[in-house]
Amino acid sequence: MARWCYRHRLVVVVVWVAALLGLGVSASAAGTDYANVFSLPDTDSKQAYDLLQKAFPAGAGDTDTVVWRTTGTSVREASVKERIQPALDEIARMKGVGEVTGPYSGAQGAAQISRDGHIAYARITFTEQANAVPKDLVQRVLDTAQGARAEGLQVELGGQAIQRVQQPPQGLSETVGILAAAVVLFLAFGSFLAMTLPIGIAVFGVGTGLFSVQLLSHATDIPDIAPLLSSLIGLGVGIDYALFIVTRHRRGLLRGMDPEESAVTALDTSGRAVLFAGGTVCIALAGMLVTRLRFLDGVVIGTSLTVVLSVLAAITLLPALLGLLGPRVLSRGQRRRLAAEGPEPERASGLAARWSGAVQRRPRAIAAVAFVVMAVLALPVLSLRLGATDQGNDDASTTTRKAYDLLADGFGPGFNGPLQVVVQSGDTTALVKDIRATADVAQAGAVPARGGVTVVQVVPKTSPQSKQTDDLIDDLRDRVIPEAGVQAHVGGVTAISKDFASVTGDRLPYFVLTIIGLGFLLLMVAFRSVVVPLTAALMNLIAAAASFGVLVAIFQWGWGLDLLGLGKEGPINAFLPVIMLSLLFGLSMDYQVFLVSRMHEEWVHTKDNARAVRVGLAETSRVINSAALIMVCVFMAFVLSGDSGAAMAGVGLAAAVALDAFLLRTALVPAAMHLLGSANWWLPGWLDRRLPHLAVEPADPAAERGAPADGPGPGASGPASAVHGFVRAADGAAVEGASVSLLTRGGRRLDGVASLADGSYILSVPAPGPYLLSVSAPSYLSRAEQVVVQDGPLVYDVELADGEVDAVN
Numbered sequence: 001m002a003r004w005c006y007r008h009r010l011v012v013v014v015v016w017v018a019a020l021l022g023l024g025v026s027a028s029a030a031g032t033d034y035a036n037v038f039s040l041p042d043t044d045s046k047q048a049y050d051l052l053q054k055a056f057p058a059g060a061g062d063t064d065t066v067v068w069r070t071t072g073t074s075v076r077e078a079s080v081k082e083r084i085q086p087a088l089d090e091i092a093r094m095k096g097v098g099e100v101t102g103p104y105s106g107a108q109g110a111a112q113i114s115r116d117g118h119i120a121y122a123r124i125t126f127t128e129q130a131n132a133v134p135k136d137l138v139q140r141v142l143d144t145a146q147g148a149r150a151e152g153l154q155v156e157l158g159g160q161a162i163q164r165v166q167q168p169p170q171g172l173s174e175t176v177g178i179l180a181a182a183v184v185l186f187l188a189f190g191s192f193l194a195m196t197l198p199i200g201i202a203v204f205g206v207g208t209g210l211f212s213v214q215l216l217s218h219a220t221d222i223p224d225i226a227p228l229l230s231s232l233i234g235l236g237v238g239i240d241y242a243l244f245i246v247t248r249h250r251r252g253l254l255r256g257m258d259p260e261e262s263a264v265t266a267l268d269t270s271g272r273a274v275l276f277a278g279g280t281v282c283i284a285l286a287g288m289l290v291t292r293l294r295f296l297d298g299v300v301i302g303t304s305l306t307v308v309l310s311v312l313a314a315i316t317l318l319p320a321l322l323g324l325l326g327p328r329v330l331s332r333g334q335r336r337r338l339a340a341e342g343p344e345p346e347r348a349s350g351l352a353a354r355w356s357g358a359v360q361r362r363p364r365a366i367a368a369v370a371f372v373v374m375a376v377l378a379l380p381v382l383s384l385r386l387g388a389t390d391q392g393n394d395d396a397s398t399t400t401r402k403a404y405d406l407l408a409d410g411f412g413p414g415f416n417g418p419l420q421v422v423v424q425s426g427d428t429t430a431l432v433k434d435i436r437a438t439a440d441v442a443q444a445g446a447v448p449a450r451g452g453v454t455v456v457q458v459v460p461k462t463s464p465q466s467k468q469t470d471d472l473i474d475d476l477r478d479r480v481i482p483e484a485g486v487q488a489h490v491g492g493v494t495a496i497s498k499d500f501a502s503v504t505g506d507r508l509p510y511f512v513l514t515i516i517g518l519g520f521l522l523l524m525v526a527f528r529s530v531v532v533p534l535t536a537a538l539m540n541l542i543a544a545a546a547s548f549g550v551l552v553a554i555f556q557w558g559w560g561l562d563l564l565g566l567g568k569e570g571p572i573n574a575f576l577p578v579i580m581l582s583l584l585f586g587l588s589m590d591y592q593v594f595l596v597s598r599m600h601e602e603w604v605h606t607k608d609n610a611r612a613v614r615v616g617l618a619e620t621s622r623v624i625n626s627a628a629l630i631m632v633c634v635f636m637a638f639v640l641s642g643d644s645g646a647a648m649a650g651v652g653l654a655a656a657v658a659l660d661a662f663l664l665r666t667a668l669v670p671a672a673m674h675l676l677g678s679a680n681w682w683l684p685g686w687l688d689r690r691l692p693h694l695a696v697e698p699a700d701p702a703a704e705r706g707a708p709a710d711g712p713g714p715g716a717s718g719p720a721s722a723v724h725g726f727v728r729a730a731d732g733a734a735v736e737g738a739s740v741s742l743l744t745r746g747g748r749r750l751d752g753v754a755s756l757a758d759g760s761y762i763l764s765v766p767a768p769g770p771y772l773l774s775v776s777a778p779s780y781l782s783r784a785e786q787v788v789v790q791d792g793p794l795v796y797d798v799e800l801a802d803g804e805v806d807a808v809n
Helices: 002-007 009-030 044-055 079-092 108-112 135-146 162-164 172-189 191-215 226-254 259-291 294-331 332-341 351-361 364-385 398-409 428-437 465-484 493-527 532-554 577-604 610-642 644-681 685-690
Strands: 062-068 096-100 120-126 153-158 420-425 441-450 451-461 489-491 720-727 739-744 749-754 759-763 769-777 780-789 797-798
Touching: 002 009, 002 259, 002 294, 009 191, 009 294, 044 420, 044 451, 044 489, 044 493, 062 079, 062 162, 062 398, 062 493, 079 135, 079 153, 096 108, 108 120, 108 780, 108 797, 120 398, 135 153, 135 162, 153 162, 153 398, 162 398, 172 191, 172 226, 172 610, 191 226, 191 294, 191 364, 226 259, 226 294, 226 332, 226 577, 226 644, 259 294, 259 493, 259 577, 294 577, 332 420, 332 780, 351 364, 351 532, 351 610, 351 644, 364 532, 364 644, 420 428, 428 441, 428 451, 428 465, 451 465, 465 489, 489 493, 493 532, 493 577, 532 577, 532 644, 577 610, 577 644, 610 644, 720 769, 720 780, 739 759, 749 759, 769 797, 780 797
Parallel strands: 720 797
Antiparallel strands: 062 120, 062 153, 096 120, 420 451, 420 489, 441 451, 720 759, 739 749, 739 769, 769 780
16 A cells, blocks of 8 residues: 555545545634533432432533722712613523622622622533533624623633633634644754655644534534643544554665665555554544443544544655655755765664663663662652632733632632532431531521422532542541531532542543553554563553642642643642543653564564664664654644643653653663563464464565574575676676665565676575665665565676666666
C-alpha cells in the first residue's frame, strides 16, 4: 500500500483534501449536538435526584444564581430593585426556566440579602440538569441579567449551566502547541519541508477526526469534553507517528537508498510500529468502558476515532507527501554531503550512542538513580483526593468566578455548594434541628413539602471542594439521618460530585487491571517474551504514580499553581484518573514499542542481549525524546485553554510523557534489560507454539530463510552466495575505491567492500532473496539498486554517471 500511495501521490492527496473539506462543510452545516449523559445508579445522590424529579419537577433541574453588589448604597434601594426585578421577571418567563426566587419577594426573600446589605442574589431553577439545558437559553439568561448592570451596580452569574457558556478562546492552546512542535521539529530535522510533514499529518488526522465527532454527536451521545480530549491526543500521536516514519525515511536517504524504496522501507518498518502503537492507544482508550460511566462512552468514540484517522493519515497520506518532496525531505546541507561524500555509514553516533554505552557500563547505578527519582515524585500520590473543582478555580475574569467570590464574601464559602437532604418519611422538624446542631453546618431550613417529599437545604461552613464538606456529607448519611429515624437521601451538586469520585475510585482498579492486561498480551504476542511486557506494565505503573504525584503537588497542594494562573488548590477532578491513565498507558506503550522493536530486531539477528539493548537505545532514544518533547509542548499548551480540567489533564500528561520518555525509556528500561540479560526474551515453548504471530518489524529476507541477517550461518535453508561485478564510469573507465554495500530491504548492512583498481568488487550473500546494493564514490553521485540473488552467484555491473541519480533497477 505504501508503494501505491507513493506512486499515486496526487490522487491520495486530493482524496484527503476532499475528505477534510467535505467533512468540514458537512459538520458546519449540521452544527453540534453534544450531550453530557451523566448517571450514577445506586448512589444516594441519584436517589435524591429521582425523588426531587417526581415531587418537584420544576425544581429538579439545575439551580444557578444571579448575584449583584452595590457600591455606596443598599441593594434594598428602589433604584436597584427597579433595574434588577424586571430582568428577573423576564428570565422567569423564558421556556426552560422552572422558577426564579429573588430577594424582593417578602420575608422569605430577605434571607437572600447579605448582612451588610450590599450583596444579594436570586436563584434560577431550570427544568433540566445543567448538561441538558440548551446553551442558547443559558446565553439569553446571561445577557438579560447582565443587561441590568449600571454604575455602582455589579451583576454576575454563577452555576453549572452558566459555566458551560463561559468558553475560553477557541483554538489558542492548539495553535500554541503546534507552533511549539514546529520549533522542535525544525531543530530535529534542520529542514522546513521535513518539519511541515508531521504537522500536516496531525492537522489532517485531527481535522477529519473532530469533524467526524461533530457529525456523530447527532447519532449518539458525545460529551462536549470529547472534542477537547480528541484534539489533545490527536495532535500528540499524529505528530509523533509521522515523526517516526519521516525519521526512518530520512535515514534511508542518507544511506543511499532511492527515495521510493526508502519511503516503502520506512512504512514497512516504522509504519508497522505505528499501526501497532495506534492499536494499543485505542485499546487503552477502550478500557474506559469497563468503568460503566456512560458519559465516558462518547469520549472513547471521539478519541479513538481521531487516533484511527491519525494513523490512517500517517500510513497513506504521508508516503504520498514523501513522494511529492522526494530528496527535499533532507536539508540542503545533507543533500550536498550525500552527493559529495556518498551514503553515511549505518551506525549510531553522538550523544545517544555515548549515553547508550554508559547505560551498558553502569546499569545498576543508572537504574537506582532513575527509580529513586520516580519514587520521590510519586510520594505525593499517597495524599491523592478525588473530587470536583468548583468555580473558584475559574479564571478571575469570568462571571462565574466573580459570582462565586461575591457569594462567598456575602454569605460564606459553603453557600456556593448547598446540600439537599430529600426526606421521604419521618419527622422533618427533628431532622432539621439535628442538622443545625451538626458541626460544619452554617444554616439549614426546610422547603414546604410536596407530594410527600420535603427538601432540607443545608449550607456547609466550608467550600464545596473542601474535605470538611465531604466529611459532613458522610456524617449526615451515616449518623444524623439514621439517628433521626427518617428516610432521607443527601443530594445536590456537591453530593453528586462526591459520589462520582467514590464510584470512580471503586472502579479504578478494574480499569487499571484491564488496560495493563490487554497491553501485556499485545506485547507478549509481538515480542515473543514474558519479561518485556511485564517490565512494560511495571514501568507504566511507575509513570502513572509519578505523574499523579506531580498533579497532587501542583493542583492539590498548590505548589507553583500561581505560575499557571489556575486559581486555588483543590482536589483532583474525579474523571481525570480514568481519562489520563487511558492516554498515558497508550502513549507510553508507543515508546515501549518503538524502543523494544528495534532491540528485538537486533536480538533476532545476533542473539546478543547487550548489543541489542545498546543498539536499540542508541538508534531510537533521540527520536523518542524528540517525540516526547513535542508531546510535552502540545499538552502544556492546554494550560492556556482557560479550562481547569483541561489544564489539569495537560499538566498531568505532560509530566507523564516527560518522565516516561526521559527517565523510564531512556534510563530505567534499558538498564533493567541489561541486568536481566537474555531472560528478557524468554517465553515458554508451549506458550510460544500457541500464541499467534504478530510481527511489529518486518522479517529480513535472510531471516525468513533461517539465516542471520549479519551473515551466513548454519541455520540458512538456502546456500550462501555472492554478488560480484565491476564499478565503472559512464565512459567505461574503472572506478577505484568506490564504497559498495549490500543491505537488507529493511536497511541493515550485511557486507561492504571498496572496489579494486580494475573496478571489481565481490560481496557475500547469506541466502537467496532480494537485497539492496548501495554504491558511492567521491566524484560520482550515489546509487541504490535492488538486486535478487538466486541459488548461484549474481554478476552485477554498476555504472556511475554524473548529473543524475538512477532509480531502483
